[in-house]
Amino acid sequence: MKITGLLILLAAAVAGCGRHDAVDATAAAAERPLTPAQLSFLRFTAATEVERGDVADLAGTIEFDEERTARLNALVAGRVAELLVHVGDRVEADAPLIAIDSPDVKAAEAEYVRAESDARLTRKSAERAERLRAARAVADKDWQQATEDARKAAAELERARAQLERLHLAPGEAGSRYLLRAPFAGTVVERKAAVGMEAGGESAEPLVVVSDLSRVRVNLRVPERQLGLVSPGARVAVRVDAYAQDFPGTIAAVGDVVDDATRTVPVRCTVPNPDRLLKPAMFARVTLKADPGRPLLVVPTTALLSDGERFRVLVHTGDGRLEFRSVEVGAEVDGRVQIVSGLRAGEEVVSEGALFAARQLGSES
Numbered sequence: 403m404k405i406t407g408l409l410i411l412l413a414a415a416v417a418g419c420g421r422h423d424a425v426d427a428t429a430a431a432a433e434r435p436l437t438p439a440q441l442s443f444l445r446f447t448a449a450t451e452v453e454r455g456d457v458a459d460l461a462g463t464i465e466f467d468e469e470r471t472a473r474l475n476a477l478v479a480g481r482v483a484e485l486l487v488h489v490g491d492r493v494e495a496d497a498p499l500i501a502i503d504s505p506d507v508k509a510a511e512a513e514y515v516r517a518e519s520d521a522r523l524t525r526k527s528a529e530r531a532e533r534l535r536a537a538r539a540v541a542d543k544d545w546q547q548a549t550e551d552a553r554k555a556a557a558e559l560e561r562a563r564a565q566l567e568r569l570h571l572a573p574g575e576a577g578s579r580y581l582l583r584a585p586f587a588g589t590v591v592e593r594k595a596a597v598g599m600e601a602g603g604e605s606a607e608p609l610v611v612v613s614d615l616s617r618v619r620v621n622l623r624v625p626e627r628q629l630g631l632v633s634p635g636a637r638v639a640v641r642v643d644a645y646a647q648d649f650p651g652t653i654a655a656v657g658d659v660v661d662d663a664t665r666t667v668p669v670r671c672t673v674p675n676p677d678r679l680l681k682p683a684m685f686a687r688v689t690l691k692a693d694p695g696r697p698l699l700v701v702p703t704t705a706l707l708s709d710g711e712r713f714r715v716l717v718h719t720g721d722g723r724l725e726f727r728s729v730e731v732g733a734e735v736d737g738r739v740q741i742v743s744g745l746r747a748g749e750e751v752v753s754e755g756a757l758f759a760a761r762q763l764g765s766e767s
Contacts, residue, residue: 436724440762446718447705447753449745451697452738462622462640464684467672470614472585477569479602480504480580482595487610491590496570498581499610500595508578510565517562518573521555528552588614591682613682618675620651622688623666630733630740632656637691638671642684649673649680653690699745700738702753706731707760715745716752716759724752724759 436444484501487493531548534540566573570583592611595601601609620640624632634655639648651673660667671688673680680686706729707714717725729744745751752759 436759436762440759443755443758444752445754446750447702448748448750449699449701449741451699451747460622460624460688460690462620462671462686462688464642464680464682464686465619465621466591466613466615466682467617467619470586470588470617471591472588472612473608474499474582474585474610474612475605475608476500476502476504476580476582476601478502478504478506478510478580479600479604480506480578482597482599482601482609483579485593485595485597486581487590487593489590489593493584493588493590493612495584495586497584499584499590499612500582500601502580502582502601503578504580505578507569507571507580510562510569511571511575511577514559514562514566514573517555517559521552521559524548524552524555582609584612586612586614588612589678591615615678615680615682616674616676618673618680618682619654620671620673620686620688622669622671622686623661623664624656624669624690625734626660626665626667627732627734627739628690629656629667630742631690632667632669638673639689639691640671640673640680641687641689642680644684645679648689649675698733698740699742699747700740701745701751703734703737703739705751705753705756706739707756716756716763717745718750718752724763726760726763727751 480502481504482500483503486501487497487499493499528548528551531540531545535542535545563573566575569580571580589612590610591613593609594607595609620638632653634653636653638651638653640651641648651671653669654672655670657668701715705715707716713729713731714726715729717727719725727744730742732740732742734740
């Protein structure tokens with residue numbers, strides 16, 4: 403039974419016996435033992451420490467690792483001239499993907515030629531002015547002007563060279579073709595480009611998407627009550643219907659916001675995928691692996707009573723006496739709930755008949 407189904411309102415229970423608030427009755431009620439007949443309706447269970455168990459069969463989805471996925475577009479405006487890859491092709495880093503005819507390429511090459519010529523001429527002028535200055539045959543202002551012109555021309559040449567490098571063009575190379583290249587080794591997972599279409603940096607959609615599928619992400623949502631078992635770096639096991647094996651991974655990040663509708667938190671896992679068996683968009687079942695050496699203090703979820711704001715249990719103190727105890731709860735797994743505070747290991751709580759006992763204690767007070 404889920405905790406969310408255990409919101410047993412003590413106030414409502416006692417109201418049926420003529421009381422409005424069970425909280426006011428608990429102190430007096432705890433002083434009176436239940437009769438043997440009443441106790442026969444109850445079952446007691448000791449709070450016990452257990453090893454953290456695996457949380458199994460959380461639903462997840464295989465997705466691209468965005469840190470290893472590139473959505474590529476052309477750096478220059480032009481028209482697609484040739485498609486060099488297909489979806490599913492594996493490519494190496496710097497491999498050409500699409501050829502684009504672009505006037506910007508010719509403009510960049512021409513600008514480099516002009517900048518190179520200007521730099522050469524101004525450098526020679528500066529060298530000549532330096533010799534004349536040494537011979538005191540030139541005014542200082544003319545020498546300074548020649549030196550400054552050479553410095554500016556050198557900067558322009560460097561800028562033109564950087565533009566060619568950005569476009570993966572060699573200095574002095576003639577032509578108007580721009581090659582869109584893969585930034586890293588991976589698989590072509592999407593190609594929107596078509597021969598003849600216009601391309602450019604302003605396009606809303608990428609021409610090609612390349613992803614390194616040797617590692618994928620698994621996104622899942624963890625119930626709020628199980629967050630105590632989730633932490634970055636923890637181990638997970640991922641299963642998909644296609645294969646009879648588990649794929650080990652780790653939790654990369656745990657979300658900070660609880661979804662109001664589902665009461666779940668997003669969790670992102672990373673899973674090595676060297677054989678490319680896991681495919682993006684596959685549905686997955688994820689098991690959160692237990693962290694050994696960190697036991698949980700647990701009681702059955704049926705022991706919990708709630709007034710809608712906090713949780714309580716009925717502790718058996720001996721001689722048939724019961725005591726209401728406020729507790730802080732944590733993760734819920736397999737019909738048991740973690741007790742973060744309020745109980746000690748070995749203390750017995752009412753695990754069956756807690757509402758009946760609460761009513762009886764309320765009516766006797």
